[in-house]
Amino acid sequence: MKIVAIESSCDETAVAVIEVLRQAQDKPESISVLSNVVSSQIAMHERYGGVVPALAAREHVANIGQVYGTAMKEAGLHDPAHDIDLLAVTRGPGLGPALLVGLTFARTLAWRYDKPLIGVDHMDGHVHSNWLGDNKMPNDIFPALNLIVSGGHTDLVLMRDHGDYEIIGETLDDAVGEAFDKVARLLGLPYPGGPKISALALLGNPAAYDLPRPMLKSPDFNFSYSGLKTAVLYLIRDITGGARELTETEKADIAASFQEAAIEVLIQKTRRAAEALAVPTIMLSGGVSANAQLRKRLTDMCSDMGIHCIIPAMEYTGDNAAMIAVAAYFAHQRDAASDWQSVQMDANLRLGIPPSTP
Numbered sequence: 331m332k333i334v335a336i337e338s339s340c341d342e343t344a345v346a347v348i349e350v351l352r353q354a355q356d357k358p359e360s361i362s363v364l365s366n367v368v369s370s371q372i373a374m375h376e377r378y379g380g381v382v383p384a385l386a387a388r389e390h391v392a393n394i395g396q397v398y399g400t401a402m403k404e405a406g407l408h409d410p411a412h413d414i415d416l417l418a419v420t421r422g423p424g425l426g427p428a429l430l431v432g433l434t435f436a437r438t439l440a441w442r443y444d445k446p447l448i449g450v451d452h453m454d455g456h457v458h459s460n461w462l463g464d465n466k467m468p469n470d471i472f473p474a475l476n477l478i479v480s481g482g483h484t485d486l487v488l489m490r491d492h493g494d495y496e497i498i499g500e501t502l503d504d505a506v507g508e509a510f511d512k513v514a515r516l517l518g519l520p521y522p523g524g525p526k527i528s529a530l531a532l533l534g535n536p537a538a539y540d541l542p543r544p545m546l547k548s549p550d551f552n553f554s555y556s557g558l559k560t561a562v563l564y565l566i567r568d569i570t571g572g573a574r575e576l577t578e579t580e581k582a583d584i585a586a587s588f589q590e591a592a593i594e595v596l597i598q599k600t601r602r603a604a605e606a607l608a609v610p611t612i613m614l615s616g617g618v619s620a621n622a623q624l625r626k627r628l629t630d631m632c633s634d635m636g637i638h639c640i641i642p643a644m645e646y647t648g649d650n651a652a653m654i655a656v657a658a659y660f661a662h663q664r665d666a667a668s669d670w671q672s673v674q675m676d677a678n679l680r681l682g683i684p685p686s687t688p
């Protein structure tokens with residue numbers, strides 16, 4: 331079956347087409363990405379140091395038609411009424427005005443071509459980025475402990491099956507990606523800060539500064555990153571006395587020390603949760619999963635524990651619509667509602683918590 335998916339929850343306008351083939355009921359499906367078009371608004375939001383919802387929505391409106399046209403063309407789909415089997419769209423969580431653009435576009439396509447439409451949770455999408463690319467899924471994958479790390483989320487989620495989630499831990503304040511972005515700003519680096527901090531950290535000493543490991547000792551599986559960001563702010567004040575700029579070496583050492591603290595908490599908490607739940611698999615996803623140090627540390631930890639470690643292919647770590655299409659495929663397999671009138675936006679959707687609207 332061919333699935334066309336639309337994603338507009340934040341600052342990427344994305345449309346993808348995937349094809350799912352299944353030879354036999356007991357065989358795993360083969361998923362191919364026929365097109366995966368992502369139009370980024372980063373250049374515009376860089377000027378404001380973050381994403382402005384109304385501006386993001388305006389850009390989605392300006393771009394979505396063309397992004398859809400390109401994705402359809404690249405996938406070789408010329409007659410939507412005939413070629414599309416299923417439509418999918420991100421319905422939350424995210425920025426309300428931005429989500430509404432993708433949702434309206436998807437609902438219009440579903441109405442115009444009389445197609446089923448599935449509303450997808452963006453975080454369910456991130457989890458399913460692991461079913462793309464060359465990733466090989468083991469047979470005994472479930473229950474899997476998911477570490478989902480993005481600009482808005484730092485979640486530990488137990489996945490018993492596709493669509494069956496339970497939140498084990500979450501951030502009590504800032505998300506880890508948000509902390510990367512804010513620390514980057516303190517160092518004078520442009521938005522989004524994550525990739526810039528991780529590049530700069532390569533040049534620095536992770537043991538140069540002793541930064542706090544928030545909630546490392548707490549018995550639960552929750553996180554907190556706003557204190558770490560504030561600790562970096564005070565550290566910079568202590569170093570410069572407010573009287574001079576940081577040197578390049580100091581910046582690199584701060585980036586490396588911050589990254590070390592942020593990742594150590596993720597790793598230790600994930601390890602403790604995996605041991606407590608005795609899971610056979612740990613899965614990583616979300617924008618921060620592009621971080622090379624996090625990918626390495628998690629892989630090493632899993633091999634040490636003797637469990638599967640599943641990490642998304644680099645090209646599917648950031649926001650994209652291919653992952654939304656995969657999540658929709660599995661939702662369709664379990665007969666999720668798919669009449670377009672019932673698909674509503676929910677900017678505050680939470681994985682594993684029954685939604686207020688379908």
Ligand code: KG4
Nearest residue numbers: 480481482507524525617618620621648649
């Ligand atoms: O999943 P995503 O693309 O959007 C949201 O759903 O939030 O995640 C974006 C976040 C941003 O905070 C960005 O700075 C962070 O992912 N990020 C990284 C890296 N690449 C992206 N953080 C750390 N290291 C990276 N290499």
Ligand code: ZN
Nearest residue numbers: 480617648649
């Ligand atoms: Zn995301």
